[in-house]
Amino acid sequence: MILSSWERCRNEHGLEKEHEQRETVVRRERVRDSIESLGPLFAACRSQVQHIFQNIVGSGHAVILTDNSGTIIDFSVQSDLEALFRQSGLRRGADWSEDREGTNGIGTAITEKKSVTIYRDQHFYRNHAALTCTGAPILDVEGEVLALFDVSSIGRKDDLDILAHTRALLEMSARLISRRNFQDHFSDQWILRFHQDADRVGLLEEGLLALDHNGRIVGVDEMALSHLGANDRGELISIGVEDLFAMKADKLAESLSQSGRQAQELWLAGGNNQLERNLHARLVEPASLSKHSGLAFRSNGSAKPVRRALDPVARPVSRISDDSVNVRQSALNQITGSDPSLQVLAKNALKLFEHDVPLLVTGETGVGKDSFSRALHEASSRFEHPFVAVNCGALPENLIEGELFGYKAGAFTGAQEKGFKGQILAANGGTLMLDEIGDMPLSAQTRLLQVLEQRKVMPLGSSEGIDLDIRLIAATHQSLKELCAQGKFREDLYFRLCGFTVSLPALREREDLAGLVSKLSEGRQLENETDFDPDAVQMLRNSTWPGNIRQLKHVLKTAIILADEEPIRPEHLQMGPMGAVLRPPSMGDDFVSEHTISQELGSGLQSNLQKTEYETILSHLRCAKWNVSKAARSLGLSRNTLYRKMKIYSINRH
Numbered sequence: 323m324i325l326s327s328w329e330r331c332r333n334e335h336g337l338e339k340e341h342e343q344r345e346t347v348v349r350r351e352r353v354r355d356s357i358e359s360l361g362p363l364f365a366a367c368r369s370q371v372q373h374i375f376q377n378i379v380g381s382g383h384a385v386i387l388t389d390n391s392g393t394i395i396d397f398s399v400q401s402d403l404e405a406l407f408r409q410s411g412l413r414r415g416a417d418w419s420e421d422r423e424g425t426n427g428i429g430t431a432i433t434e435k436k437s438v439t440i441y442r443d444q445h446f447y448r449n450h451a452a453l454t455c456t457g458a459p460i461l462d463v464e465g466e467v468l469a470l471f472d473v474s475s476i477g478r479k480d481d482l483d484i485l486a487h488t489r490a491l492l493e494m495s496a497r498l499i500s501r502r503n504f505q506d507h508f509s510d511q512w513i514l515r516f517h518q519d520a521d522r523v524g525l526l527e528e529g530l531l532a533l534d535h536n537g538r539i540v541g542v543d544e545m546a547l548s549h550l551g552a553n554d555r556g557e558l559i560s561i562g563v564e565d566l567f568a569m570k571a572d573k574l575a576e577s578l579s580q581s582g583r584q585a586q587e588l589w590l591a592g593g594n595n596q597l598e599r600n601l602h603a604r605l606v607e608p609a610s611l612s613k614h615s616g617l618a619f620r621s622n623g624s625a626k627p628v629r630r631a632l633d634p635v636a637r638p639v640s641r642i643s644d645d646s647v648n649v650r651q652s653a654l655n656q657i658t659g660s661d662p663s664l665q666v667l668a669k670n671a672l673k674l675f676e677h678d679v680p681l682l683v684t685g686e687t688g689v690g691k692d693s694f695s696r697a698l699h700e701a702s703s704r705f706e707h708p709f710v711a712v713n714c715g716a717l718p719e720n721l722i723e724g725e726l727f728g729y730k731a732g733a734f735t736g737a738q739e740k741g742f743k744g745q746i747l748a749a750n751g752g753t754l755m756l757d758e759i760g761d762m763p764l765s766a767q768t769r770l771l772q773v774l775e776q777r778k779v780m781p782l783g784s785s786e787g788i789d790l791d792i793r794l795i796a797a798t799h800q801s802l803k804e805l806c807a808q809g810k811f812r813e814d815l816y817f818r819l820c821g822f823t824v825s826l827p828a829l830r831e832r833e834d835l836a837g838l839v840s841k842l843s844e845g846r847q848l849e850n851e852t853d854f855d856p857d858a859v860q861m862l863r864n865s866t867w868p869g870n871i872r873q874l875k876h877v878l879k880t881a882i883i884l885a886d887e888e889p890i891r892p893e894h895l896q897m898g899p900m901g902a903v904l905r906p907p908s909m910g911d912d913f914v915s916e917h918t919i920s921q922e923l924g925s926g927l928q929s930n931l932q933k934t935e936y937e938t939i940l941s942h943l944r945c946a947k948w949n950v951s952k953a954a955r956s957l958g959l960s961r962n963t964l965y966r967k968m969k970i971y972s973i974n975r976h
């Protein structure tokens with residue numbers, strides 16, 4: 323690894339060993355940005371730095387946290403050694419990327435995405451030859467570096483045992499944080515925790531798979547990759563658990579949910595369905611479902627109804643099996659809160675939905691279109707049947723038809739051996755939600771219209787139609803009318819979909835901000851000064867909330883951590899680059915949409931706003947090394963929204 327790093331330094335980074343390295347660059351302004359982009363994870367990393375430091379205090383080592391590019395953002399060392407480390411360039415704000423400082427424990431571990439120890443003259447530059455640095459990267463859910471822990475010493479000649487011990491300690495710390503990030507990231511999904519050895523399920527060595535409500539793999543952590551012997555996460559993402567294990571998904575869910583905290587034995591399906599090796603696993607339901615028992619996810623081939631893993635806000639407060647309409651209704655009440663106009667809207671929508679009127683749910687990003695649709699399904703008489711949500715914007719054009727309508731075995735090159743039922747049929751008996759319907763390609767729109775008219779689905783490659791009984795909800799943040807006028811959306815389909823339009827208000831239009839804040843901030847009351855400082859209340863009330871409830875949720879989550887049991891003050895409210903827009907006082911409290919603003923103030927302002935948005939997005943993507951999830955997180959947007967905006971601005975990596 324060291325030789326190849328040296329080669330990289332010469333050939334790719336254009337560094338010359340003979341040149342005495344200049345003063346280390348200090349990028350103080352980056353530190354704050356990096357801390358912000360780590361969000362609540364920063365506090366966890368920092369506490370881990372303290373923990374490591376306490377373990378090695380007195381040994382002359384410094385404990386360091388860097389961002390994903392190698393800039394030091396936290397640093398702990400005995401106070402009498404601080405000046406010495408500073409002289410060697412190890413201080414807060416210093417950039418230790420490999421392309422700048424040559425082979426070193428921070429930059430090289432980040433480049434290799436692996437832990438590494440660089441011992442004294444293994445450093446590329448001579449002026450770093452007194453250093454010994456061990457770095458261990460913290461990886462995100464896509465295997466990209468999120469941050470890094472490092473332990474460094476100056477002038478010491480530690481023996482191999484000490485170096486190995488330090489490295490193990492750092493790897494463990496990095497793994498702890500990666501796991502926490504994985505669990506936070508997939509907190510709305512099912513997590514399958516597994517290991518070959520039953521006693522190790524629940525320990526740091528276990529592998530983690532995140533599964534969606536259909537039992538499809540949506541996340542794989544590094545340990546899971548290594549236990550499953552897979553090189554590439556992409557091989558596993560989107561396949562069903564039943565393709566991985568020799569058991570139907572619903573059986574697997576049933577058997578794992580019955581075993582409680584005990585790990586169950588599972589068999590991995592080998593090539594040609596030969597049973598290969600066994601594992602032990604435990605299934606952990608999303609935090610939002612912890613009070614419910616019942617099925618986890620459905621098998622592709624099974625007609626058995628399933629409960630969808632509900633979003634926390636869409637979760638009924640009482641047991642699902644309770645039949646009373648009032649209890650079911652509480653799912654919707656949770657969404658509407660105390661906003662009177664929203665309550666009326668929801669009541670009417672439910673009535674019409676029960677009479678099979680298709681609903682079109684519209685609203686800006688993050689207003690709760692998805693949560694509202696799920697809650698509506700939960701409150702309806704179909705609550706025991708599937709709720710299947712398909713994001714039409716996230717599916718590549720060439721796959722959308724197969725995904726929606728299904729296909730027979732061998733229908734086209736690359737089709738799965740067993741064929742695929744398709745999402746529309748998966749929703750049979752229940753509710754189909756077509757999210758981001760405005761992004762559906764025209765060819766798929768034509769087929770969808772046929773299916774809805776005939777109430778029959780004909781999978782690709784099949785000549786027989788299958789009867790369909792679904793309730794339909796379509797959702798979009800776009801104006802379908804405008805899309806129709808531009809010829810991008812079929813008018814006949816538009817009329818077929820919008821039996822009733824549920825137009826969800828933007829957060830700045832809602833009358834129940836205080837209620838939402840209390841729900842999303844562990845019961846803190848907006849009007850209570852021991853919970854919120856009056857300036858913070860003002861700031862919350864004045865923000866335009868372009869990211870709506872999603873943004874509010876994120877801002878409050880971060881504020882609670884930063885405030886540390888104290889009242890939340892303005893400096894705790896990290897509104898993020900897309901959220902710092904305060905309502906201009908002249909506009910008063912009346913809602914002014916983006917469109918109205920641009921119409922009234924002219925296209926000059928609009929293009930300036932767009933330019934700023936374009937540049938902000940680009941800089942966040944670059945900063946996140948084109949990791950879209952990470953950039954979306956730091957921008958306070960959903961991944962879908964970021965993808966959409968990248969499409970609008972034609973932002974591509976190359």
Ligand SMILES: Nc1ncnc2c1ncn2[C@@H]1O[C@H](COP(=O)(O)OP(=O)(O)OP(=O)(O)O)[C@@H](O)[C@H]1O
Nearest residue numbers: 633635656657687688689690691692693871872960
């Ligand atoms: N009424 C509510 N109360 C509390 N939290 C809510 C409410 N509605 C939505 N949320 C939360 O806000 C976030 C965004 O909600 P949701 O995904 O439903 O919005 P959306 O309009 O579908 O977003 P997008 O258009 O970006 O897909 C979610 O984390 C959800 O849990």
